[in-house]
Amino acid sequence: xxxxxxxxxxxxxxxxxxxxxxxxxxxxxxxxxxxxxxxxxxxxxxxxxxxxxxxxxxxxxxxxxxxxxxxxxxxxxxxxxxxxxxxxxxxxxxxxxxxxxxxxxxxxxxxxxxxxxxxxxxxxxxxxxxxxxxxxxxxxxxxxxxxxxxxxxxxxxxxxxxxxxxxxxxxxxxxxxxxxxxxxxxxxxxxxxxxxxxxxxxxxxxxxxxxxxxxxxxxxxxxxxxxxxxxxxxxxxxxxxxxxxxxxxxxxxxxxxxxxxxxxxxxxxxxxxxxxxxxxxxxxxxxxxxxxxxxxxxxxxxxxxxxxxxxxxxxxxxxxxxxxxxxxxxxxxxxxxxxxxxxxxxxxxxxxxxxxxxxxxxxxxxxxxxxxxxxxxxxxxxxxxxxxxxxxxxxxxxxxxxxxxxxxxxxxxxxxxxxxxxxxxxxxxxxxxxxxxx
Numbered sequence: 294x295x296x297x298x299x300x301x302x303x304x305x306x307x308x309x310x311x312x313x314x315x316x317x318x319x320x321x322x323x324x325x326x327x328x329x330x331x332x333x334x335x336x337x338x339x340x341x342x343x344x345x346x347x348x349x350x351x352x353x354x355x356x357x358x359x360x361x362x363x364x365x366x367x368x369x370x371x372x373x374x375x376x377x378x379x380x381x382x383x384x385x386x387x388x389x390x391x392x393x394x395x396x397x398x399x400x401x402x403x404x405x406x407x408x409x410x411x412x413x414x415x416x417x418x419x420x421x422x423x424x425x426x427x428x429x430x431x432x433x434x435x436x437x438x439x440x441x442x443x444x445x446x447x448x449x450x451x452x453x454x455x456x457x458x459x460x461x462x463x464x465x466x467x468x469x470x471x472x473x474x475x476x477x478x479x480x481x482x483x484x485x486x487x488x489x490x491x492x493x494x495x496x497x498x499x500x501x502x503x504x505x506x507x508x509x510x511x512x513x514x515x516x517x518x519x520x521x522x523x524x525x526x527x528x529x530x531x532x533x534x535x536x537x538x539x540x541x542x543x544x545x546x547x548x549x550x551x552x553x554x555x556x557x558x559x560x561x562x563x564x565x566x567x568x569x570x571x572x573x574x575x576x577x578x579x580x581x582x583x584x585x586x587x588x589x590x591x592x593x594x595x596x597x598x599x600x601x602x603x604x605x606x607x608x609x610x611x612x613x614x615x616x617x618x619x620x621x622x623x624x625x626x627x628x629x630x631x632x633x634x635x636x637x638x639x640x641x642x643x644x645x646x647x648x649x650x651x652x653x654x655x656x657x658x659x660x661x662x663x664x665x666x667x668x669x670x671x672x673x674x675x676x677x678x679x680x681x682x683x684x685x686x687x688x689x690x691x692x693x694x695x696x697x698x699x700x701x702x703x704x705x706x707x708x709x710x711x712x713x714x715x716x717x718x719x720x721x722x723x724x725x726x727x728x729x730x731x
Contacts, residue, residue, distance in 0.1 A: 332543055333410050334382075334408075334409035334410040334413065334545070334546070335385060335408070335410045336384075336408060336410070337383060337384055337385055337388070337408070337409040337410065338382070338383055338388050338391075338404055338406060338407060338408070338409070339365065339381070339382045339405040339406035339409060339700065340380070340382075340383065340391065340395070340402055340403070340404055340405065341378055341379065341402060341403050341404075341697060342379045342381075342395075342400055342401075342402045343376060343377070343378055343379070343401065344373065344374075344375060344376070344377075344379065344400065345375060345376055346375065347375060349375070349400055350373055350374065350375055352398050352400065353370075353373050353379055354373060356391070356394060357370045357381070358370075360383060360387045360390060360391060361383075361387065362381040362382065362383055363381060363382040363383075363584075364379075364380070364381050364584065365380040365381060365382060365697075365700050365701065366378060366379065366380040366621065366700075367379070367669070367670045368563075368584060368585050368670070369576060369577075369578060369583070369584070369585045369670075372576055372670040372671070372672075374670075378697065380405060380697050380700060382406075382546070405698060405700065406699075406700070406702070409702075412702050413545050415704075416432075416702050416704060416705065427440065427441045429498075429501060429502055429505055429708070429709075429712075430705060430708050430709050431708070432494045432498060432705060432708070433497075433498075433501070434538070435465065435531065435534055435537055435541070438497065438501065438530055438531060439468070442455055442468050442470060442530065445470075445504060445505075445508075446470065449508045451474075451475065452472055452473065452474065452475075452507070452508050452511060452521060453470060453472055453504075454470075454471045455468050455469065455470045455471065456468070456469055456471075458599045458600070458602070458603045459595060459596070459598065459599025459600075459602070459603075460595065461534045461550075461551075462535055462550060462552040462553075462594070462595050462596070463535045463538075465534040465535060465538065467529065467531075467532065467534055467599050467600075468529070468530065469527050469528065469603060470526075470527070470528045470529075470530070471525055471526070471528075472507050472508070472525065472526040472527075472528060473521050473524060473525035473526060474521050474522045480523065480524055480525050480610065481610055481611075481612045481726075481727070481730055482524055482525040482526065482527055482607065482610045483524060483525075483526050483527070483611070483612065483613040483614075483723055483726060484526075484527045484529075484604060484607075484611050484613070484614050484615070484680075485500065485503065485526060485527070485528045485529070485614075485615040485616070485617070485719075486500075486528070486529040486532050486600060486616050486617070486676070487499060487500035487528075487530055487531060487532070487616075488529075488530065488531035488532050488533055488534075488537050489532050489533055489564050489565050489616065489618065489676065490533065490536075490565065490618060491536030491537045491539060491540045491547045491549070492540050492545065492546050492547055492548055492701045493619040493620070494540070494619075494701070494703070495619045495620075495693050495694065495703045495707075495708065495711055496619055496693065497530050497531045497537065498708050498711075498712065499617050499693065499711070499715055500528055500529070500530040500531075501530055502708075502712035502716070503526075503528060503712075503716065503719065504528060504530075506716055507526065516720050516723075516724050517720070519724075519727065520720075520723050520724065520727055523727050524612075524726075524727055525610075526723075527603075527607070527611070529600060532564065532596050532597075532600055533549075533550055533564050533596055534596065535550055535551035535552075535596075536548065536549055536550050536561065536564075539551055546701065547561075548563065549561030549562055549563050549564070549584065549586065550562050550564055550594050552593075552594060554589070555589070556581075557581035557582065558582075559581045559582035559586075562587070562594050563577070563584060563585045563586055563587065563588075564594050564596055564597050565618075565672075565674070565675050565676060566578075566585050566587040566672065566674035566675070567587060567588045567591065567592060567594050567674055568591070568592070568601065568674050568675060568676050568678070568679035569591045569592065569674075569679055569682075570629075570630050570673065570674055570675060570676075570678035570679040570682055571630025571631060571673035571674065571678065572587060572591050572673060572674045573587035573588075573673060573674060574630060574673045575630060575631075575671045575672070575673045576629070576630075576670060576671040576672035576673055577672065577673045577674050585672075587673070587674050591674075597676075600676075601679070604680065604683065604685075608683055608684065608685075612685065612686075612687060612726050612730060612731065613685065613687035613688070613689075613722065613723070613726045614676070614677060614680035614685045614687070614688040614689070615688075615689050615691065615722070616676050616677055616689070617690075617691050617693060617715075618690060618692050618693070619692060619693040619694065619701065619703065620692060620693065620694060620695055620696065620697065620699075620700050620701065620703070621669065621692035621697075622658065622659065622660045622661070622692060622693070622694060622695065622696050623660055623661050623690075623691070623692040624645040624648055624660055624661075624689060624691055624692075624718070625645075625662070625664070625665040625668055625669060625677070625689065625690040625691075625692065626642075626645055626662075626664060626665070626681075626688060626689050627641075627664065627665065627677055627678045627682075627688055628664060628666055628678050628681075629664070629665030629666050629669075629670075629672045629673070629675050629677070629678055630671065630672065630673035630674070630675065630678050631666065631671075632664075632666050632667065632671070634664065635664075635681065637686055641687070641689075642663065644687070644721075644722060644725055645662035645663070645689065646662060647721055647725070648662075648689075648718040648719075648721045648722050649661075649662050649718060651717045651718055651721040652714045652715060652717050652718040652721075653714075654717065655710075655713060655714045656710055658694065658710075665677070665678070669692070675690070676690075677689065677690045686731065687722065687725075687726050689722065693711055694707055694711045695707070
């Protein structure tokens with residue numbers, strides 16, 4: 294009843310009546326559902342809301358605490374704010390309840406995906422994939438990607454080499470590909486990683502595309518040629534190799550790593566909340582069952598350790614850090630764990646502005662840009678903030694297509710245009726870095 298008294302004192306009379314009805318319905322719904330991980334998503338829907346008042350934000354948070362929802366955007370219910378899009382998936386058993394509550398609330402909403410399982414099946418048939426079927430315009434499983442790495446490096450040994458920088462919790466290798474003209478001398482470098490979050494399949498697809506473009510246009514593209522003559526690129530096609538494999542074998546919507554958490558039935562840590570950058574302070578959760586679980590300690594995840602150790606070892610040469618995510622169409626830079634602006638904020642802001650202008654020149658795709666905390670939401674423990682605090686002054690996170698129509702299930706037909714336009718942005722940033730070494 295305490296909540297009701299608080300609500301009565303803060304909302305208009307019309308909203309009071311609606312809220313009381315909503316609370317009555319919510320009381321009939323069981324609390325958080327504790328069902329096991331499902332391999333299918335039949336009948337599940339993805340909704341979008343944009344709460345325009347504090348009361349509407351309260352309603353969204355109340356809904357999420359009563360019905361089990363998978364937040365697609367933002368990552369955490371605590372990050373829901375006024376006038377921000379909220380995308381979430383609801384299980385088939387709760388779809389009607391959710392729609393009833395939304396109708397009674399008076400909030401505007403839309404259904405982005407009518408049936409999640411149908412969308413997944415339209416996107417890709419996992420069972421028909423094999424290690425020999427790698428394609429740059431298809432999504433590829435972990436085994437296919439690893440075979441591609443070995444084959445591509447062997448074919449382009451004049452520009453490429455690769456090494457294993459560590460293993461995952463489940464023992465899978467984590468590879469880094471080194472791209473650049475072999476001069477026998479140390480060169481400045483740019484580090485790029487993909488696949489931190491398992492379900493963001495367009496991210497590893499871009500890293501593969503980038504490698505292909507680098508070797509195929511070397512000698513003909515003046516920017517690429519100059520970059521590879523002058524610098525090296527370190528590319529990790531997939532960091533979260535266990536989680537990515539799990540999205541192919543068991544749960545397409547898995548996000549975290551697959552580590553076992555002592556004292557919890559829930560598995561996995563959000564690998565982009567596990568870095569030593571304001572760790573577990575804001576926009577991250579200490580609950581092992583949360584999608585934004587920061588982990589039991591800094592760098593608890595073997596995958597994060599492997600990349601962090603590699604960067605620390607090469608810190609003297611790495612001049613830029615680029616990490617690829619989806620979705621939202623954004624170019625972000627530090628900080629995300631604080632609202633404080635970095636010392637070279639103006640430079641990073643101008644660089645991001647130029648990068649997204651270059652990206653938009655191909656297909657007109659519109660990106661937003663700015664510091665992570667104010668542009669998307671506050672989030673501690675991110676890799677880009679960590680890299681910046683290591684002294685890598687050019688640090689960017691790219692949130693690739695789209696803005697929510699398909700979300701994490703971006704169709705394969707969009708891989709090529711997404712990668713083509715993103716290449717323009719990466720080339721813009723890299724060209725700036727090579728001409729502004731420090």
